[in-house]
Amino acid sequence: MPVREGIYGLLAEFDTPTQLVYAAQTAYESGYRRMDCYTPYPVEEAAEAIGFDEPKEKGVSRVCLLGGILGGLAMFTLETWVSVWAYPLNIAGRGKFSWVAFIIPAYEWTILWAGLSAGFGMLALNRLPSPYHPLFNAPNFRNGATSDKFFLCLEADDPRFDIGESRELLESLHPTSVVEVEH
Amino acid sequence: MATKDISPQDPMIDPETGEQRVIAPGHTFRSITEKLTRIVLTTHTPLGWFFGFALAGSVAMLLLVAVTWLFLKGTGIWGITMPVAWGFAIINFVWWIGIGHAGTLISAILLLFKQKWRNSINRFAEAMTIFAVICAAMFPVIHTGRPWLAIYWLFPYPNTMNYWPQFRSPLMWDVFAVSTYATISVVFWYIGMIPDLGTLRDKSKSKIGRFVYGQMALGWRGSTRHWMRYETASLLLAGLATPLVLSVHTVISFDFAVAIMPGWHTTIFPPYFVAGAVYSGFAMVLTLAIPIRKFYHLEDLITIRHLDNCGKVMLATGFIVAYGYMTDIAYAWYSADKWEFFMAWNRIFGPMGWSYWILIFSNIAFPLTTLWSRRLRQNVAYLFVLSLIVNTGMWFERFVIVVTSLTRDYLPSSWGTYRATRWDYMTFVGTMGLFTALFFLFIRLLPMIPMSEIRQILPGAKINEAELQHKGGD
Numbered sequence: 001m002p003v004r005e006g007i008y009g010l011l012a013e014f015d016t017p018t019q020l021v022y023a024a025q026t027a028y029e030s031g032y033r034r035m036d037c038y039t040p041y042p043v044e045e046a047a048e049a050i051g052f053d054e055p056k057e058k059g060v061s062r063v064c065l066l067g068g069i070l071g072g073l074a075m076f077t078l079e080t081w082v083s084v085w086a087y088p089l090n091i092a093g094r095g096k097f098s099w100v101a102f103i104i105p106a107y108e109w110t111i112l113w114a115g116l117s118a119g120f121g122m123l124a125l126n127r128l129p130s131p132y133h134p135l136f137n138a139p140n141f142r143n144g145a146t147s148d149k150f151f152l153c154l155e156a157d158d159p160r161f162d163i164g165e166s167r168e169l170l171e172s173l174h175p176t177s178v179v180e181v182e183h
Numbered sequence: 184m185a186t187k188d189i190s191p192q193d194p195m196i197d198p199e200t201g202e203q204r205v206i207a208p209g210h211t212f213r214s215i216t217e218k219l220t221r222i223v224l225t226t227h228t229p230l231g232w233f234f235g236f237a238l239a240g241s242v243a244m245l246l247l248v249a250v251t252w253l254f255l256k257g258t259g260i261w262g263i264t265m266p267v268a269w270g271f272a273i274i275n276f277v278w279w280i281g282i283g284h285a286g287t288l289i290s291a292i293l294l295l296f297k298q299k300w301r302n303s304i305n306r307f308a309e310a311m312t313i314f315a316v317i318c319a320a321m322f323p324v325i326h327t328g329r330p331w332l333a334i335y336w337l338f339p340y341p342n343t344m345n346y347w348p349q350f351r352s353p354l355m356w357d358v359f360a361v362s363t364y365a366t367i368s369v370v371f372w373y374i375g376m377i378p379d380l381g382t383l384r385d386k387s388k389s390k391i392g393r394f395v396y397g398q399m400a401l402g403w404r405g406s407t408r409h410w411m412r413y414e415t416a417s418l419l420l421a422g423l424a425t426p427l428v429l430s431v432h433t434v435i436s437f438d439f440a441v442a443i444m445p446g447w448h449t450t451i452f453p454p455y456f457v458a459g460a461v462y463s464g465f466a467m468v469l470t471l472a473i474p475i476r477k478f479y480h481l482e483d484l485i486t487i488r489h490l491d492n493c494g495k496v497m498l499a500t501g502f503i504v505a506y507g508y509m510t511d512i513a514y515a516w517y518s519a520d521k522w523e524f525f526m527a528w529n530r531i532f533g534p535m536g537w538s539y540w541i542l543i544f545s546n547i548a549f550p551l552t553t554l555w556s557r558r559l560r561q562n563v564a565y566l567f568v569l570s571l572i573v574n575t576g577m578w579f580e581r582f583v584i585v586v587t588s589l590t591r592d593y594l595p596s597s598w599g600t601y602r603a604t605r606w607d608y609m610t611f612v613g614t615m616g617l618f619t620a621l622f623f624l625f626i627r628l629l630p631m632i633p634m635s636e637i638r639q640i641l642p643g644a645k646i647n648e649a650e651l652q653h654k655g656g657d
Contacts, residue, residue, distance in 0.1 A: 016643070016647075017643075017644065017645075017646055018646050018647040018650050018651055021646055021651060022650075022651055022654045025651075036406050036407055036408060037406070037407040038404055038405045038406055038407070039405050039407060039410065040212060040216075040378075040382075040405060040634075040635060040638055041378075041410075041635045041636070041638040041639045041644065042407075042410035042411065042413070042414050042635075042639070043407065043410070043646070044411070045646045046407045047407045047408070047410070047411045050407060052407065052408050052411060054408075054411035054412055054414075054415055055415075057412075059412065060412050060415045060416050060419065061415060061419065064416075064419050064423075068423075075359075078339060079350045082339060082347040082348070082350065083350055083351070086345075086347050087345070087346065087347035089349060091351075098351050101350060101351040101356075102350055104356040104359070104360075104430075104434060104437075105350060105355065105356060105359040107430065108356075108359040108360050108363040108427075108430065108434075109359065109363070111363055111367065111423050111424075111426065111427045111430075112359075112362075112363040112366060112367065114419070114423050115366070115367040115370055115371070115419075115420055115423045115424070115427075116366070116367075116370060118416045118419040118420055118423070119370040119371075119373075119374050119416060119420065121416070122374070122412045122413060122415070122416035123401065125412055126406075126408070126409040126412055126413070128401045128402055128403065128409070129401035129402050130401070130402035131397065131398070131401075131402045132402070133402060133404055135404055136404070141404075142385040143385060145385075145404060145405045146378065146381040146382040146384075146385045146386075146403070146404075146405055147212060147213065147216040147382055147385070147386070147634075148211070148212030148213045148216060
């Protein structure tokens with residue numbers, strides 16, 4: 001990623017999840033859209049407040065479903081190909097296409113690939129791993145976002161963003177602090 | 184009746200419900216974070232840790248020696264012979280993998296049932312699963328005697344011999360069940376750990392710690408969008424792990440049930456194996472949790488409520504196991520098949536009958552009569568002893584199934600007996616050392632209690648709706 005100049009956004013720190021949710025709601029009502037909350041555990045109300053609806057996005061579930069279907073089909077096809085064409089074994093004249101027995105490995109692979117797709121799909125949709133992120137430059141972020149503080153970041157990309165006005169809005173919500181985050 | 188023994192002033196009792204609390208009162212986000220990160224990030228490793236790790240490591244050396252000798256000499260050094268061609272290797276395999284199942288039950292099934300009490304114990308139960316699967320998976324590999332050949336026996340891949348494996352065999356199903364189980368368990372465990380690794384990265388004061396945990400945390404920063412996708416992925420993984428864990432022991436029971444050996448060829452095997460797996464797994468959770476909470480002073484987080492609940496699960500699964508034993512005998516009687524009938528008699532009163540009585544005592548007679556008592560279920564010493572007894576019993580269950588059926592099959596002229604050799608014992612005891620050593624490394628290097636999940640059940644995590652409305656009003 002090329003190094004960018006300027007600021008990434010304004011980061012407000014709160015002590016309680018309730019304050020954070022209220023701040024996010026207020027910012028959303030004021031027309032901000034490019035923003036995100038950072039919390040030490042999942043806060044569903046914060047996602048609602050910033051207008052992010054994961055069930056509607058369906059990204060992770062879709063990847064998972066696709067992975068499961070492909071995994072199951074792949075194993076079933078492989079078993080059929082091996083047992084019927086590539087290496088047919090005649091065991092007391094029984095049929096080569098014994099699909100009942102093939103279900104079991106195919107079932108396991110459905111779960112295997114659905115699970116891997118859900119896990120890695122979630123990471124990919126979240127653009128992780130990302131060892132660098134501008135927020136890690138904020139002095140108070142690292143000591144809080146993964147332990148006991150709640151953050152709201154208004155991003156500079158937002159058309160409504162204005163360094164003075166946005167700061168004023170955040171200050172009015174009684175945060176512990178508001179800091180500018182450099183890229 | 185029960186309220187008589189507990190004083191209302193006991194801080195561990197929730198005054199509203201009269202039940203034991205899931206975690207002790209008075210904890211905040213910060214205190215949880217400090218308490219749990221300190222265990223990992225401390226520069227003063229407790230002396231007891233070194234002692235325990237060294238002890239477990241030395242026991243694991245037995246495994247190394249036994250396996251090296253096995254590879255040099257072949258499986259002839261084991262006690263297996265005709266007619267008992269399956270011995271310790273399969274007993275240990277089934278036992279270990281069964282132990283792993285409780286971890287998945289706690290992390291996946293209880294998550295789907297929204298059992299919040301699982302939050303404290305799910306991480307180390309999952310670690311237990313992974314280490315148990317490592318120990319289990321070793322046996323099918325080493326029992327081939329020449330594991331470098333086992334690769335083409337087990338895995339379908341294009342090779343120069345144009346050979347492909349036989350997919351109609353339960354042993355091939357095992358390969359896919361166990362490898363899937365191991366993979367999904369690791370993914371579930373690791374994904375669950377990412378937020379906590381982020382915490383460790385941020386709390387670590389050493390450069391190496393920041394780098395290593397930083398790499399492992401994959402840049403986690405607690406974004407709400409990330410959290411929501413993360414929650415969906417966790418639920419999906421739990422939903423996938425649930426049918427998986429049931430299928431794994433079912434497939435393992437097929438190794439027996441698909442054979443026509445008397446005592447193996449029954450339809451009760453899959454459910455009875457799964458229940459037995461959960462039973463022994465919860466026993467192992469208690470074996471591990473009780474010393475850990477004592478040694479690391481985690482009584483606030485792994486409370487009596489957890490131990491009590493584990494006891495209740497064991498009571499329920501223990502009864503399913505008892506039902507399985509009864510069905511086994513009932514099946515022999517109802518089948519009117521003289522070989523089945525003889526097998527049942529031989530199993531109970533034959534030359535190996537002592538192993539059956541050990542199993543009846545340690546899986547049925549002792550646990551299922553005492554676990555009813557709440558007072559005993561909340562007694563830590565009792566639970567610890569019980570957990571060891573049940574795990575012994577569950578090992579003997581597999582011993583009984585494997586050995587008593589094989590020693591005396593259809594033809595009296597081919598009857599024999601079975602005696603394990605010192606190499607069998609060394610391998611088995613060695614896997615316990617390996618398991619314990621891996622567990623010691625885990626509790627020292629990784630967060631054994633999921634901080635992000637504990638935070639969710641703290642009172643401070645609730646959004647105060649009234650405050651939110653009030654703020655909106657002014």
